[in-house]
Amino acid sequence: MIRPNAHVAMMDAYALADLSAPPGKRLVSLCQNESLRPPSPLAAEAAARAARDQHLYPDPDWTTLRAAIGALHRIDPAAIICGNGSLDLIGCLARAYLAPGDAALIPAHAYPFFRTATLATGARLDTAPEKDLTVDAAALLAAVTPATRIVFVANPGNPTGTRISTADLTQLRQTLPEDVLLVIDEAYGEFADTPQDHCFDLVDRGNAVILRTFSKAYGLAGARVGWGVFPASIAAEVRKVLNPNNVSAASQAAAAAALSDQGYMRETCALTTGIRDRFRADLQGTSLCLPQSFTNFALIRFPSASAAQAADSALRAEGIFLRAQGGADLPECLRATIGVADDMALAAEVLKDWCKREGLS
Structure with a gap:
C-alpha cells in the first residue's frame, strides 16, 4: 500500500x-x-446573473473584485490576491515559505488552521503564551528562533475574540527580524474596524501580509472568497502555488456586489x-x-x-x-x-x- x-x-x-x-x-x-x-440581496442577485455563464472559467485575476476591494479600502488592486476563502491563502503562504527544518510561530490559542497549514509542509510549529487570552507581542518576540520563517497572528483572535491594537502590531513588525514574514489574519476585521485603525500599510515594509474574508461580516461563507494585501515579491511566490481558477465567477460577482452594499x-x-x-x-x-x-x-x-x-x-x-x-x-x-x-x-x-x-x- x-x-x-x-x-x-x-x-x-x-x-x-x-x-x-x-x-x-x-x-x-x-x-x-x-x-x-x-448576504446582501445585491450579492445574491449578482451571483445568480453570473451563474448563467458557468461554462466559462472564472477570471483568474479577479479584476472586478480586486478593483472593488481596492476602491473601498484605498489599496492598489495590484497588491491584492483573492483566494478560495482565507484558508486558501494561509495554505499557499505556508507552502511558499515553509519547509522541513523551518518553523512557524503562533500565539498559544491561535486559529487551529495555522497549525494544519504549517505541519502540512513538514515545518515545526512553535507557540508563545498569551496574556489574558490576548496576543502578547513581547512573548511572540521572545519565542522567535533562527528557524522561524512565519509568524501567524489572527486579530481579532479566533477562538478568543480578543484583539490587540494596530500600534502593537506595528511594533511587532518593526521588532521582528527582517527575514521573518508576519501574516495577520483579519477574518473578523469588519467587526472591530474603526476608520483610523487599520494596518494595511504594514505591507509596504515588504515582509507582512494582511488577510481578510467575505465569510463573516458579509455573510458569504458558502461562496468561499478571501483576499489579502501582499508585497509584490511575496505575491509573485504565492501565485506559483495558487490554483489559478480558485474563486468561481459567481462568488467573485457576489463578493463585489456585497462590497457595494456597505x-x-x-x-x-x-x-x-x-x-x-x-x-x-x-x-x-x-x-x-x-x-x-x-x-x-x-x-x-x-x-x-x-x-x-x-x-x-x-x-x-x-x-x-x-x-x-x-x-x-x-x-x-x-x-x-x-x-x-x-x-x-x-x-x-x-x-x-x-x-x-x-x-x-
Whole structure:
C-alpha cells in the first residue's frame, strides 16, 4: 500500500463541526462562526446573473473584485490576491515559505488552521503564551528562533475574540527580524474596524501580509472568497502555488456586489454585536467567564475541562451545538457563534439552568 509523507501521516485531520442534532430536536448551529443572516440581496442577485455563464472559467485575476476591494479600502488592486476563502491563502503562504527544518510561530490559542497549514509542509510549529487570552507581542518576540520563517497572528483572535491594537502590531513588525514574514489574519476585521485603525500599510515594509474574508461580516461563507494585501515579491511566490481558477465567477460577482452594499454589512455587524453583548450580559450572574469579544462569537470559559464537556452535553441534548476548543489548547472553553436573538436566548437559558444544577450560579 502506498504510504503518505511521514509528516502528513503524523498530523491530525482538521476538526470539523459536529452537526448531528438528537432526534426530535431542532438543530441550533452556533459552532461555525457563520453570519446570523444571509448576504446582501445585491450579492445574491449578482451571483445568480453570473451563474448563467458557468461554462466559462472564472477570471483568474479577479479584476472586478480586486478593483472593488481596492476602491473601498484605498489599496492598489495590484497588491491584492483573492483566494478560495482565507484558508486558501494561509495554505499557499505556508507552502511558499515553509519547509522541513523551518518553523512557524503562533500565539498559544491561535486559529487551529495555522497549525494544519504549517505541519502540512513538514515545518515545526512553535507557540508563545498569551496574556489574558490576548496576543502578547513581547512573548511572540521572545519565542522567535533562527528557524522561524512565519509568524501567524489572527486579530481579532479566533477562538478568543480578543484583539490587540494596530500600534502593537506595528511594533511587532518593526521588532521582528527582517527575514521573518508576519501574516495577520483579519477574518473578523469588519467587526472591530474603526476608520483610523487599520494596518494595511504594514505591507509596504515588504515582509507582512494582511488577510481578510467575505465569510463573516458579509455573510458569504458558502461562496468561499478571501483576499489579502501582499508585497509584490511575496505575491509573485504565492501565485506559483495558487490554483489559478480558485474563486468561481459567481462568488467573485457576489463578493463585489456585497462590497457595494456597505450599509447592509454594517447593519449585520451592529445586529451581531448587539445580540452578542446581550448574550454575554445574560450569563454574567453565573460563574462562567466570557472575555470581551470583537467578533461574531463569544468564548465561554468554564471552571474546568470536565465542566465544559458537561455543559456541552447539556446543550447538545437540546439541539444546541457550540464548538469545543481543545484544539486551541482551551479544553475548558466552548465558543458560541452569535446567531439570531431567539437562539442565543435559548442557549443562555440552557447554560443558566445547567449552572444552577451544578451550583455555578
